[in-house]
Amino acid sequence: MTAVRYELRDGIAWLTIDRPEARNSLNREVRAGLFEGARRFAADDDARVLVLTGSGTKAFCAGGDLAEMSAEGLTIPPPDYVPQFGRNIQVDKPTIAAVNGAAFAGGFLLAQSCDLCVAATTATFAISEVRVGRGAPWAAPLAQMIPRRIAMELLLTGRPLTAERAYDIGFVNRLAEPDQLLAAAGELAAQIAGNAPLSVLAGKRTAGLTAELPLSAAFDEAEQLWAPVYTSGDAQEGMRAFVEKRSPVWRGQ
Incomplete structure (x- = not known):
């Protein structure tokens, strides 16, 4: 899958959405590549930790590819539409989202599904489905991760959170300057990979x-x-x- 890259280095699997020209949005090829990469990680005995990130600096993942969804007349997405670790695909080993830019809609879903999150100081987070009349049933666990009223605001307004705000409420574990994001995520992953x-x-x-x-x-x-x-x-x-x-x-x- 050319739109998603899987690389293993020193026990860390790097899964990268490589569609920056479309803000790393979730078209069919990206979704299939993410499922394939997650399965490969789960089956790879040499891989201890997964880091999920996006190419470029503008977007981690801007969500679903609305042009493709509109052309297909998508209504209710099937349960396996986008990988949700621990829900529709089993991933027992730790996962880290390295959020390099906008994490909107399905991009927020991906960041939420990972066990840990490292974000660039320029990253933003939004459950933007309300702005286009779509749904976010995947957000059901969010009120267990952050204060309920903040989860409610995200779902009802669609307004983005800054990386600093996401860090303050506990959605993000660590912040890094944009040019240090992958190094920071790699450092966290290496700490985990070095443990029993x-x-x-x-x-x-x-x-x-x-x-x-x-x-x-x-x-x-x-x-x-x-x-x-x-x-x-x-x-x-x-x-x-x-x-x-x-x-x-x-x-x-």
Whole structure:
């Protein structure tokens, strides 16, 4: 897929929407490329973390390709229209959105679907569907990620948030100057990739438990998630490496 590039470097998979002339909008080729890239990452044992970004400086992803959608008379998008990590495609390993510009509509969806978000100081975020009469059912989890009234404002007005505002409300983890964005995202990804992989996978799953379970049930589920981590060879290796004052060698088992 020429509109989406997948590159693996030092355990980090870089998935880049490469359609800057159309603000990296989600036409058929981009959507297929994103699904393909996500599946490739999930199946790639050498890839520990995924960074999703867009080409150019103007847009991370401006959302759906309205010209294509209009030509096709699109009404309700099918469940697999755009990849939503953890909803319509299983991605157990960590994902980071590196937002280099406008993340509108489906672009906001992609940033929301990633586990973490690093944004350029010039980035903007908007749920802009209300301005063109479209829908955003994918925004259902948003009120668990940011204050409910801010989520409501985003959905009802379609007005963009600045990167700084998105950082202040907790939607963005880190800010970077535009020319340092990929370096900042790579640094965060490398920190994760250098950790014990079983602990990372269990940590990601643990963070989402209370979104679906009562707290007491979430504790019980978390104990089950972490039991095989405690009993793994990596757990013993981590302690030995600490005692021996060396870097651990993780085997993921």
